[in-house]
Amino acid sequence: MVALAEAVNVGTAPGAAVDIVDIDHGFALHGDYLPVLEDVSFRVEPGEFVALLGPSGCGKSTLLRLIAGLDTPRAGRLIVDGADVTGPDPSRVVVFQDPTLYPWRTVWRNASLGLETRGLLKQQRERVDAALALVGLEKFAKAYPHQLSGGMAQRASLARALVNDPSLLILDEPLGKLDSLTRLAMQGEITRLWQRRGFTVLMVTHDVEEALLLANRVIVFSDRPARVRADLAVDLPYPRHRDHPELLRLRREALSLLGMAADW
Amino acid sequence: MTAIAEAAPGRAGALLAGDDERPHSLGLLVVAGFLWLGLGVVILAWPDAQELERTSLLGSLALGFGMLQLLAWAGGWFSRPVARLGRFAPWLVVLALVMTAWEVATAKLDLLPLPFFPSPQAFLEVYTDDWRRLGDSLLHSVLLLARGFAIGAAVGFVIGVALGWSKRVGYWIHPVMRLVGPLPATAWLPLAFFIFPSSGSASTFLIALATAFPLIVLTWSGVAGVQTAYYDVARTLGANSRFLILKVAIPAALPHVFVGLFMGLGSSFAVLVVAEMLGVKSGLGWYLQWAQGWAAYANMYGALLVMALMCSALITVLFRVRDRLLSWQKGLVQW
Ligand SMILES: Nc1ncnc2c1ncn2[C@@H]1O[C@H](COP(=O)(O)OP(=O)(O)O)[C@@H](O)[C@H]1O
Ligand SMILES: [Mg+2]
Numbered sequence: 308m309v310a311l312a313e314a315v316n317v318g319t320a321p322g323a324a325v326d327i328v329d330i331d332h333g334f335a336l337h338g339d340y341l342p343v344l345e346d347v348s349f350r351v352e353p354g355e356f357v358a359l360l361g362p363s364g365c366g367k368s369t370l371l372r373l374i375a376g377l378d379t380p381r382a383g384r385l386i387v388d389g390a391d392v393t394g395p396d397p398s399r400v401v402v403f404q405d406p407t408l409y410p411w412r413t414v415w416r417n418a419s420l421g422l423e424t425r426g427l428l429k430q431q432r433e434r435v436d437a438a439l440a441l442v443g444l445e446k447f448a449k450a451y452p453h454q455l456s457g458g459m460a461q462r463a464s465l466a467r468a469l470v471n472d473p474s475l476l477i478l479d480e481p482l483g484k485l486d487s488l489t490r491l492a493m494q495g496e497i498t499r500l501w502q503r504r505g506f507t508v509l510m511v512t513h514d515v516e517e518a519l520l521l522a523n524r525v526i527v528f529s530d531r532p533a534r535v536r537a538d539l540a541v542d543l544p545y546p547r548h549r550d551h552p553e554l555l556r557l558r559r560e561a562l563s564l565l566g567m568a569a570d571w
Numbered sequence: 572m573t574a575i576a577e578a579a580p581g582r583a584g585a586l587l588a589g590d591d592e593r594p595h596s597l598g599l600l601v602v603a604g605f606l607w608l609g610l611g612v613v614i615l616a617w618p619d620a621q622e623l624e625r626t627s628l629l630g631s632l633a634l635g636f637g638m639l640q641l642l643a644w645a646g647g648w649f650s651r652p653v654a655r656l657g658r659f660a661p662w663l664v665v666l667a668l669v670m671t672a673w674e675v676a677t678a679k680l681d682l683l684p685l686p687f688f689p690s691p692q693a694f695l696e697v698y699t700d701d702w703r704r705l706g707d708s709l710l711h712s713v714l715l716l717a718r719g720f721a722i723g724a725a726v727g728f729v730i731g732v733a734l735g736w737s738k739r740v741g742y743w744i745h746p747v748m749r750l751v752g753p754l755p756a757t758a759w760l761p762l763a764f765f766i767f768p769s770s771g772s773a774s775t776f777l778i779a780l781a782t783a784f785p786l787i788v789l790t791w792s793g794v795a796g797v798q799t800a801y802y803d804v805a806r807t808l809g810a811n812s813r814f815l816i817l818k819v820a821i822p823a824a825l826p827h828v829f830v831g832l833f834m835g836l837g838s839s840f841a842v843l844v845v846a847e848m849l850g851v852k853s854g855l856g857w858y859l860q861w862a863q864g865w866a867a868y869a870n871m872y873g874a875l876l877v878m879a880l881m882c883s884a885l886i887t888v889l890f891r892v893r894d895r896l897l898s899w900q901k902g903l904v905q906w
Contacts, residue, residue, distance in 0.1 A: 375807050397809040407800045411822045411899045421808035423818075451899045471808065 322354035322507035323388045323398070323474035325374065330383035332369060333532070342532040343369050347383070349526060349535055356501055356508040358518035360561060361528030367511040370533070371479050374509065375401045387475060397421050400468040404480040406460035408452040414463050415439065415448040421471040438466040441500070458489035469500070476501075478510040482517070494521060498545060515561045519554050520547050527564045537564050596657035600644040603663035607637030610671045613679070614692075620681040623692040625699060632695075633670070689869035697873035704858065709877055711853040715771065716843050716885075719778025723835060727783030728828065731790025735797075735824070736816060748787060756781035756842045764850050774846035781842040785834035793827025794820045826900060829893045836889060840882050855881070 327349050333342040343366040351357050359367050372378045374385055376395040385392040387399060400421070408417045419435040422428040428435075439445045442462040452460055461481060468476060478497075482490045498521055501508050512518050518525045519541055527537040539557055547554060611634035619626055640663060647654035670691060676682045677690035698705070733740040734748075756777045767773035797820050805819050821828075847856025855878045862870035 372803075377803055377806060395806045395809065397807070399807070401803070401807045403800060403804070405800065407798070407804050409801065409819070409822070411825070411897075413899075420805065420810075424805065424808050424810040424814050453899075467804075467808070 321474065322352075322505055324353045325351040325475065325507065325509070326384070326386040327351075327370075327374070328384040328386065330370070330373065330380050330385065332366070332373060332378075332380045332382075344373075344380075345532040345534050347528075347533060347535060349538065351507055351509065354505050354507055355524060356498075356522045357510070358522035358525045359509065359511045359528065360513075360515060360518050360525055360565065361533055362530045362565060363513065365528050365531045366533035367528065368479050371401065371477050371509065371511060374475075375399055375477055377401075397425065397471040398473055399475040399477060400471055400473045401477040401479060402461075402464055402468050402481045404483045406452070406457075406464040408455075408460055408463055408467075410452050413449050413451055414444060414455070414466075417452070417463055418466045418470055420467055434470055434472075435466075438470040439463075441469060442466045442496070458485050458493065461485060461493065465497075469504075473506055475507045475509065478508065480511050480513060483513065490517075495546070497521065502545070515558055515565070516549055519557050519561070520549065525557070525561060527561055530566075537561075596660045597644060597647045597654055599660035599664065600640050600647070600657050603660050603667060604637045604640035604644060606664060606667035606671075607633055607640060609637075610667055610674065611635075611637060613671060614674055617675075617679050619678045619692075621678050621685070621690060623678055623690060623696075625692045625696045626678070628699070629692050629695050686866050686868045689872070693869040694872060697870050701870060701873075705874060705877060708853060708855045708858040708874070709881060711851075712843060712847065712855045712878075713881065715774055715847075715851070715854060716778060716839060719775045719843070720782050720836065720839050722775065723779030723782025723839065724786060724832060726779065727786030727831070727835065728790055730783070731787040731828075731831070732794055732816065732821065732824075734787065734791040735794025736820060748784075752784045752788070756784075756838065757845050760846065760849060770846075770850035770852070774843070774851050777842050777846055778839045781838040782835035785838065786828070786831035789827045789831030789834070790824060793824030793831075796827075797823040826897060829889075829897065832889060833886070836885060844878075 327347055330344050330347040331342070332344040333340055335341070347370065359370070361367050369378075373380050374387075374392065376392045376399065392399075408414070409420075412420075415435060418439055419428055419432075422431055422434065436445065436448070439448055442465050444459060444462055444466060447455065447459065447463075452463070455463065461484075465481070481497075482493055485493065494517060497508075497510075508522075510518075510522065522541055525539045525541060526535055527539065528534065529536045537560075539561065541554075541557060543551060543553060611630045611632075614626060614633055615630035640660075643653055643656045647657060674691050677688055678692055730744060730748075734744055759777055759780065760773075763773040763777055764770055767776060801819050801823060802815055805815055810819070843854070844856040844859075847854035848860045851857060855874050858874045859871055859878075862868070862874060
């Protein structure tokens with residue numbers, strides 16, 4: 308994994324600034340209206356790593372889908388680098404909790420998806436190779452998804468995102484289904500990638516410790532409908548240690564904001 | 572794929588299995604060879620009780636076939652690929668026994684009533700004397716089937732994708748399909764022969780219809796069942812609807828499409844035979860009908876065998892195409 312640092316540079320896009328302004332959103336559910344996001348506002352500076360924490364089902368994934376442009380909010384504005392979000396764009400890629408690789412494509416052809424949709428694949432094939440090398444999957448370029456382990460599949464989906472040289476990387480519990488060792492390894496990789504490439508990261512996680520180990524800022528949401536309850540700055544150098552006193556203090560604070568007893 | 576296959580620790584096991592195969596079934600090949608030689612001798616040396624023309628040819632064929640098996644047995648000791656022929660040995664033994672019983676019961680002892688139970692010689696005579704008409708019938712059947720199946724598959728696939736993709740298309744086509752689809756295509760037969768200018772075009776239409784319905788239903792359910800996450804991934808990566816249909820929906824639905832093609836091919840066989848029996852003046856179905864008119868049962872059996880081989884070959888081709896296109900799936904059923 309250390310080899311990542313020496314891997315081919317794919318080109319560097321500066322991080323995007325994200326403005327989330329008074330977002331309201333919800334769904335029709337059995338003829339009723341289910342409010343999911345209420346008055347959500349915050350700003351993410353270019354190059355920041357922001358973690359989103361909140362109770363399960365509060366609306367974190369919903370918010371990420373809005374920022375990705377997959378859905379349109381009922382009210383409020385989403386502005387990325389000064390322009391309103393009107394639809395999905397390869398500069399803002401999402402890595403979902405499930406790798407959702409296409410089983411009929413090899414790892415290489417999965418990773419090349421974003422170049423293929425934009426007709427860039429012919430000229431920029433080496434970017435796919437570079438991205439696969441970046442996540443340590445160059446040997447598995449010809450493998451099919453069913454031949455990968457869970458961690459490898461999630462790496463492949465990370466490569467698929469990185470090929471597009473995103474300015475905003477949106478991660479929705481990307482490590483949620485991995486075993487704890489793979490998780491640790493990939494936490495390190497994500498931090499290194501972020502430090503090297505300078506993109507902005509928005510990451511949902513249900514793991515308070517993970518949020519505090521990786522992010523500059525941790526935004527804590529209330530139960531549904533989600534509102535911003537707290538915006539915690541994590542001013543600690545990397546690599547971080549999970550038993551650093553400041554980190555432990557923030558952990559207690561975040562847990563109590565999430566309604567957990569402080570003696571956890 | 573290859574890298575992983577090579578890394579798999581299975582080499583030693585494969586070798587053992589190969590060694591195992593050689594003595595067992597290869598020895599049985601000798602038994603089969605002598606049984607076929609014996610059959611040849613029975614055919615040639617025992618005078619026929621029935622009046623038959625191809626006795627010496629059939630006897631020579633049996634002798635030659637027996638010799639070939641003995642040669643294969645001998646060659647098997649030197650060549651691994653030839654040794655693999657040994658796995659057919661049990662079948663060859665049983666076939667030799669069945670053929671001998673059949674030959675003795677018909678040609679030699681005349682125990683079974685003619686014309687329902689022709690001898691192997693009479694069976695062979697169908698191919699030696701009537702191959703031209705049989706071949707012509709086969710060609711016509713294959714051409715008619717190919718035309719109808721191709722049209723039905725193309726139309727069915729497009730309609731299925733459209734149904735799965737677009738609500739507006741579904742609004743119009745779904746009710747029509749629900750009403751008309753389950754009707755067996757053969758029910759249209761009298762009407763089709765009346766409406767279409769020729770019985771050939773009518774049959775093409777019916778075969779296309781029989782192919783299209785199962786394909787529409789399965790393609791439709793395949794496309795409609797594609798996980799929305801697949802679309803989300805492609806959309807965040809900048810895909811337009813064309814890409815979503817061609818590169819996401821269709822490949823994801825392909826396993827269903829092939830099930831539909833199998834079902835369509837099966838029902839197209841049924842329609843083909845019925846159409847040829849009732850209206851078209853050529854093809855294997857027509858040959859069957861014609862043979863029955865002359866009480867030529869040997870010809871009927873001969874045509875049935877050709878038809879079975881044709882259907883089986885076409886299914887095999889479809890399976891091969893599927894294996895190529897769906898090689899990414901694990902656990903494919905082998906045909
Ligand atoms: N497409 C949808 N239709 C109806 N309800 C939805 C939809 N997507 C999410 N929801 C509801 O919105 C709420 C928030 O979901 P989500 O954003 O996925 O939560 P989480 O914070 O766990 O990611 C849940 O109660 C969920 O049932
Ligand atoms: Mg979620």
